[in-house]
Amino acid sequence: MATALRVGFEGQPGAHSETVAVSLFSTQPEFRNRGLETVGHESFEKVFEAVATSQLDYGVLPLENSVTGTFYKVLDLLHRHSLHIVGETIRHEQHNLVALPGVTLDEITEVRSHPFAIEQCRGFLGTLGKHVAIGQSLDTAASALEIKTHGLRHTAAIVSMRAAEMYGLAVLQRGVEDDPNNVTRYVLVAREPIAPQRHTDPRTTVSVALKNQTGAMFKALACFSMREINICKIESRPSPRSIRLAKPWEYILYIDVDGSIADPPVANALRHLQELAVVRVLGSYPRYPQPSEPSVGLFGIGM
Numbered sequence: 001m002a003t004a005l006r007v008g009f010e011g012q013p014g015a016h017s018e019t020v021a022v023s024l025f026s027t028q029p030e031f032r033n034r035g036l037e038t039v040g041h042e043s044f045e046k047v048f049e050a051v052a053t054s055q056l057d058y059g060v061l062p063l064e065n066s067v068t069g070t071f072y073k074v075l076d077l078l079h080r081h082s083l084h085i086v087g088e089t090i091r092h093e094q095h096n097l098v099a100l101p102g103v104t105l106d107e108i109t110e111v112r113s114h115p116f117a118i119e120q121c122r123g124f125l126g127t128l129g130k131h132v133a134i135g136q137s138l139d140t141a142a143s144a145l146e147i148k149t150h151g152l153r154h155t156a157a158i159v160s161m162r163a164a165e166m167y168g169l170a171v172l173q174r175g176v177e178d179d180p181n182n183v184t185r186y187v188l189v190a191r192e193p194i195a196p197q198r199h200t201d202p203r204t205t206v207s208v209a210l211k212n213q214t215g216a217m218f219k220a221l222a223c224f225s226m227r228e229i230n231i232c233k234i235e236s237r238p239s240p241r242s243i244r245l246a247k248p249w250e251y252i253l254y255i256d257v258d259g260s261i262a263d264p265p266v267a268n269a270l271r272h273l274q275e276l277a278v279v280r281v282l283g284s285y286p287r288y289p290q291p292s293e294p295s296v297g298l299f300g301i302g303m
């Protein structure tokens, strides 16, 4: 039998990104029968490096959250490495306050989680009172692991139900996120690009190195709008090579559009854009439906 697909994520087993990897790879027909080993890494950078050096087949990375915004590090790494986006999915994460079994809420003096999870629960955390300190961990599941490993009776974590079960923690309060409609968009990255099929409602993401010149942004966007191509997202990040003291920076523009580079209007728009700026296609990829919560028994190996 062929070896299982190795899929990397940042964090410990039970992190949201790992849950997404497990659901996606166990439900989507192109991956379902391949076997899966999820592998935790200590940073997004290490996930990129492991895919680039063939230690992993894919990486699953959070790209943006509807409340806390873009995971900038991931965007910067997409530009810096030459990997390709080969899929995306959007998922609602339920955040739950959990602690060692038998511990009650009034015993808690610290709550730990990933900084984005903390931000998404600010309203709830504000109700706990000033005696409760807020601590950060690399990912949500790492906070659960720390509580379990060190027997921390006064610390609670904000994690998924899957992570709570994996680390044997009890739920103090379910659904502590401020916005119940809060969703995270994840991307799947690989070494080789793919050509998505039309029925997958594909998107294309490009990075565009823009000159600091009058009208540069307007002209770049016009390449799409004059061909009736819908732009779904624009984000800009300082271009690392352009940064000098007391000089205006240049920016890398990230543009997501509906359609695939196999569609003539998108291909023409990108050819046009290449006449104005340095363009890299980060991927044309299918949009997978929101994966369901996998059962706790399904997980791979950790860091």
Ligand SMILES: O=C(O)C(=O)Cc1ccccc1
Pocket (backbone or CB within 6 Å): 011, 014, 015, 016, 017, 018, 062, 065, 093, 114, 116, 117, 138, 139, 140, 141, 184
């Ligand atoms: O920390 C995790 O579990 C992650 O996968 C990152 C994250 C954190 C908060 C919301 C979505 C993803």
